[in-house]
Amino acid sequence: MNDRPMSRNMTRRQFLARSGALGAVGISLPALLAACGGSDSAGGAASTTVSFDNWPLYIDPTEDSALGTVDRFAEATGITMNYTEGYNDNNEYFAKIQPLLGNGKTIEADIIAPTFWMAGRLISLGWAEKLPLADIPNMANITDGFVNPPWDPTGEYSMPWQAGMAGIAYNIDVTGRELNSVEELFNPEFKGKIGMLTEMRDTIGLIAMGLGIDPSTIASFDDAAPAFEKLAKAKADGQIRQFTGNDYTDDLVSGNFAACIGWSGDVLQLGKDSPNIRFVIPEEGGTRWADVMMLPKGVKNSANAAKWMNFCFDPVQAALITQYVQYLSPVKGVREELAKINPELADNQLLFPDDATSARLRAFATLTEDVEAKFDEEFSAITGA
Amino acid sequence: MGESANPKNVIELDHISKTYGDFVAVHDANFSIATGEFFAMLGPSGCGKTTTLKMIAGFEQPTSGRVMLDGVDVSSVPPYKRNVNTVFQQYALFPHMTVFDNVAFGPRSKKIDEKKIRTSVMEMLEIVRLSDFAARKPTQLSGGQQQRVALARALVNYPSALLLDEPLAALDLKLREAMQIELKRIQREVGISFIFVTHDQGEALTMSDRIAVMSQGHVEQIGTPEEIYRTPSSLFVAGFIGSANLLPGTVESRDGDYLVVRLRVGAIVRASATGTAFSVGDKVSVMLRPERIKPAATVEVQGRGIEGLLTDLVFQGATARLIVRLDDGTEMTCLADSSATMPQIALGRRIAITWDSDCGFVLNGWPDKAGANTTDIDHIESTL
Amino acid sequence: MTTAVTASRRISTNADRVGLGAMLVAAVCLIALGARWVSGPAASVLLLVLALVLIGVLVLALRGGPEARRLLAPYGLLKPGMLWLALFFLAPVWSLLRISLSTKPSRFSVDYNFTWAFENYSNAFKDFGTQFQHAFVYAAIATVLTVLIGYPLAYVIAFRGGRYKNILLGMVVIPFFTSYLIRTIAWSTILADRGFVVRTFDAVGLVQVLEWLHIMDNGKLLNTPAAVIGGLTYNFLPFMLLPIYVSLEKIDTNLVDAAGDLYSSAARAFRKVVLPLSVPGVFAGTLLTFIPAAGDFVNAQFLGNPNTTMIGNSIQDQFLKQNNYPVASAMSAVLMFSIASLVLIYTKIFGTEDLA
């Protein structure tokens, strides 16, 4: 359950919590449609199509007279994009593509949007195709933190799509005070009113930071063992109310959760209607993540995909996407462009964290296959699933 | 009818009525049933027989009037505290219990000692000749056997009276006849009053000591089968019991016990009458049972016969059935000794029909339509 | 040609045995194909065998005369059922059992090696004992609750419903036309900490009582075992109510009158007549409720907490998240067989075939 889709208004987000829930039980309609739906990418050099399977509500759509990015791309290049929202959960998506890619077959989508650690897994499994970097001059606009990232050390396989932070989200009506420490999640005062994410790297990562362990340097299970122990104990004590996906926002707003681990973009949107919902990167630090664009092995429309990536890394285009999805943009110059169209957003700390905040953020280390297996197994033993 | 508190009466219905909303299902029923009597309630479907029975059993409360059981007013006593038992229309045997458990149900409700129950149940199964079937389930029995289980289940409680609601209706003809005899035998053996509901007049006539004929919620007549057959109190009873030729006419004069009636067809006949007093000029019908009419070539004695066209002649073995159309269109049925038919009596001829003057019976009023004579051949055969 | 005819004549006297044999061969072929025992050229060979067997039976039926046709007809009629069973039940179960005893060469491999890996089963028991326990205990309690709620409801509708019967039944059933998931999620809103129910309980001072009864916990109604059991009870109520209603509806009201006529009070008439006659409905209802409830994961996911997860959640997690098909299959197999044996024992004890 790693949906992190964004939108400006509550109704969309609520819709999303529902679809997240549907996805959680394996009935993701978009995923099914994406899996079944044929595309007319007939291959060949002269192809004028490309397909992108992304997370729900993760791009600006064409609304009223304003064209969305997909249509602006078509206008600029003449390439028709078949844009689908088949992503709901990294592991589920993996389970879906595994039988194809694992057997040397190709999948429908030309561009997929795994989260960084899943990108690392796909790269190491050899299920990703190299990007035609020469055709993506806007590569130069990738922000420094995402150049040759740990999950793609040579930078040949992936381009970041959007990034975000995980920290502590809380409902001040319930807590009665501001929170500023990971330790608050374990405060008996909030027993049974704490939410954690089913996203292992955010939950374990944040707890690790609370314990002074840098998640970006974790290499073995032993490194993270104290975080697992702390989580296991909290669960056994009844401290944790639920492990949730994106739907934590419902529990937070309704007051079922006093506090939980949350994602910056969600709180940015929630704050508009519910000023009692707060988000903080705790003093111990927070985690950082990114969803990336990459090409599955055997991709058919690689050249058109490169044109798309290049288009999205134009700061003018990227600013329009950011304005809609409200996550951290990996594109240089977006803040300046955004200032022209939406100065208020351009000054938002949750969209453009200052250097001091950024310095406190860590991305979870890339785990080797065996270590990752151990982490997943231990984590699922705690979440009780 | 309604005798007052007679110790020999098991059941007394004291002017009971039952209405459902505006609809009167039973109107002012007022009669008694004596100990050991086989009493039939006869009437067409929907005339209120079941409703009356249910009021006796206690499943329905009378809207007005009282139900007396063994001389005690039980009008507000629930069924399970009334000492009468019912044999239901579809038997209502408990499908999940064996024959034995079905029969033992009543005694067990009364918390009688299980040992005593065993002997009395087996005794009763003996009486209904089902001793070998005690361990079977009802579904493993034939219709007649189920019927007898239902009887045993009720009788084992030795109720003051047994209520039977069309108990034989579901059986085929052969079995029905056998069960009629069987029921009579059992009734004699146990000596309990049977109140027997039926819409089959043949059944009522052959089995009962007394019959109450009902129509549209009213009790039309109560009497022995013979009384009801010979001297019905109304056109309805005459038509419902057996078959009857009804000749419309008007009272001409009185002649001792007889009335002289001018028939609509013109003839003047003599016929007996009881009960109701008639005066000259009254519209009446003369009832003639088909088996009492004789065909003849010509009318020999005035006042004893009429003429008509022979329209149908059916040879039936011992008897022959003749249909004669009178001049006013009335059709008469005549059941004659087949050896008595003669060559002059042939289809399409005018013939005479004659009868003894005490065979005609005067009833008040005219039938609804000319020739509304009922003919039930089966019944005539069985009652001859 | 003539020899073939005489041969088929000779065989036709044993046509029923030939028919049975052909059906069995066909079934094995179908299972083998459905479960992917064989692939590639071997599969084509098997298909050919299947076709030959079926054509052979057809030829036999046509050539063997009316007698042979009469004997073969039942097998012909069995065919759709057998096909269905083989393709949609036996083959998947076979696959499941096979995978449950397999190991994967590496975590993300798409291949399984059949290695009699019984450790999958011991792992399933070792790691998920609590979840199995939750599944069976919660499902059992929910089943009992559905009987306690469903029976009186069905009784009132069947015997006191009068002409409102269908409307009342509709009122019971119509909420279940909405999605299972939506209904369950709706409950999480209803039972929320600051929701209507908890606030009402709080106002009337019921919270202490419910906490003492372990129905509420630390001021919470949602995300407790009680909420999970309540959700199961709610969601499976129609599966209990409808069979009970049908069995009550079938009871001839004259039987109740007859019991009254035979000196039974209303209570005894119910105990001795109505209750025993409705047992088949209760029996069917318990099976229809318990079996899916034991495998349910939706209620525990939305109404439970991390300490109330049921085996369905674990199986889903192992299949979809952990990619651990062998252990997930082993868990499914254990769940399937434990439910099957529970049902068998239950049927042996309470089975009511002569009442059906």
Ligand SMILES: Nc1ncnc2c1ncn2[C@@H]1O[C@H](COP(=O)(O)OP(=O)(O)O)[C@@H](O)[C@H]1O
């Ligand atoms: N519970 C009831 N409500 C309304 N009408 C009824 C009820 N029971 C019987 N009736 C009506 O009363 C009349 C007499 O019914 P019943 O006693 O059953 O007749 P039957 O002589 O055929 O046994 C029928 O017209 C029937 O429709």
Ligand SMILES: [Mg+2]
């Ligand atoms: Mg009746």
